[in-house]
Amino acid sequence: MSFHRSHPRQRRICDEHKAELEEENYHLHSELQIEVDTNRQNERRINQLERDYT
Numbered sequence: 001m002s003f004h005r006s007h008p009r010q011r012r013i014c015d016e017h018k019a020e021l022e023e024e025n026y027h028l029h030s031e032l033q034i035e036v037d038t039n040r041q042n043e044r045r046i047n048q049l050e051r052d053y054t
Contacts, residue, residue, distance in 0.1 A: 006014070
């Protein structure tokens, strides 16, 4: 049984696309982490304000 080996050019394009997706994933993960951190800060602030006014 043999397996199909992709052409070197196809493999390079695939590897380049994979690298682009990994870079985009890294940036999206960073943006998401910033949003999560901001959300936590806002929740703490809301909780503090609720305690201050009750």
